[in-house]
Amino acid sequence: MNFQINTGEELFLVVILAFLVFGALGICVAVIHLYLSVKQLALPAEKSPKEDLYAGGTFWNRLFRVPPSSANDSLLMEHAPDGIQELDNPTPPWFMFLFYGTIVFAAVYLVIYHVAGDGDIMNREYTTEIAAADKAREAYLKKFANSVNENNVTVLKDAKAVTEGKKLFDQYCVACHGSAGEGKVGPNLTDEYWLHGGTVKAVFHTITEGVPDKGMLSWKKQLNPIQIQQVTSYIFSLKGSNxxxxxxxxxEKLAAE
Structure with missing residues (x-):
C-alpha cells in the first residue's frame, strides 16, 4: 500500500482521522480512569447489595447486567420525577463493546476508503464496473464482427449504423475521398461509376484489402468487419447526393443495388 498525501482534501481527512484516533484513545483512558476512581471510592469493606445482584447470576445475566426482578426494590433511584420511579441499572457491557467497536470501525474505514484509497467507494466502483462492461462489450463486438465477411455482407439501413459509418469515414477516408465523398486523390463515391466494382461485396472487399497499385491501404487491421460494413453502408447512402x-x-457505370 503506497501512502501519499497529494491533495488538500486528503490532508484534511488525515487530520480528521488523527483527531478521531487520539480522541477515541483519550475517551477510553478517561472512561477507564473514571471507572476505577468511582469503583475505588464506592468500594466498601464488604460487597454492596447491588454487586451481589450480578455476582451470582449466569454468564448471560452478567453479560447483559440483568438482575432478577425480585431485586428491583434495591435498585430504585432516590429521585422520582413526576412520580415515575427509575431503576439504577448500568449500561450493559455488550453495548459498551459495541460502542467502542464502532469507533474503531470508523477509523479503519476512513483509512482504507478515503486515505489509502484501497476501498471501493462509489465513484471508484462505478469506474471499475464501467471499464469491465466496456471490455465485455468490446469482446462481444469482436466476436460478432468476425461473423461478417465478404460473402454475407449487406448494406445496413438503420440510422445508427450509417452514423457510425460516417464517423469512421470522416476519420479515415476524408483525406482521399473528400468530406462528402466528392473525391480528391481517390475517386468520387457519389456517382454511378466504379473502378473496382460497385456491389456491396465489391466495396467491402476494396476497403478490406485495399488497392496497393493505386495507393489505397488495406483497412482490415484498423477496422473490424462490422466497422467496414458500416463504412460501406455510409458510402452507399451518398449515392446521388451530388x-x-x-x-x-x-x-465503369453500374446500376445501384
Whole structure:
C-alpha cells in the first residue's frame, strides 16, 4: 500500500482521522480512569447489595447486567420525577463493546476508503464496473464482427449504423475521398461509376484489402468487419447526393443495388 498525501482534501481527512484516533484513545483512558476512581471510592469493606445482584447470576445475566426482578426494590433511584420511579441499572457491557467497536470501525474505514484509497467507494466502483462492461462489450463486438465477411455482407439501413459509418469515414477516408465523398486523390463515391466494382461485396472487399497499385491501404487491421460494413453502408447512402466540387466520373457505370 503506497501512502501519499497529494491533495488538500486528503490532508484534511488525515487530520480528521488523527483527531478521531487520539480522541477515541483519550475517551477510553478517561472512561477507564473514571471507572476505577468511582469503583475505588464506592468500594466498601464488604460487597454492596447491588454487586451481589450480578455476582451470582449466569454468564448471560452478567453479560447483559440483568438482575432478577425480585431485586428491583434495591435498585430504585432516590429521585422520582413526576412520580415515575427509575431503576439504577448500568449500561450493559455488550453495548459498551459495541460502542467502542464502532469507533474503531470508523477509523479503519476512513483509512482504507478515503486515505489509502484501497476501498471501493462509489465513484471508484462505478469506474471499475464501467471499464469491465466496456471490455465485455468490446469482446462481444469482436466476436460478432468476425461473423461478417465478404460473402454475407449487406448494406445496413438503420440510422445508427450509417452514423457510425460516417464517423469512421470522416476519420479515415476524408483525406482521399473528400468530406462528402466528392473525391480528391481517390475517386468520387457519389456517382454511378466504379473502378473496382460497385456491389456491396465489391466495396467491402476494396476497403478490406485495399488497392496497393493505386495507393489505397488495406483497412482490415484498423477496422473490424462490422466497422467496414458500416463504412460501406455510409458510402452507399451518398449515392446521388451530388456534392459541390465533385470529381469527374471514373471507371465503369453500374446500376445501384
Amino acid at each position: 456534392p459541390a466540387g465533385a470529381k469527374e466520373p471514373q471507371g
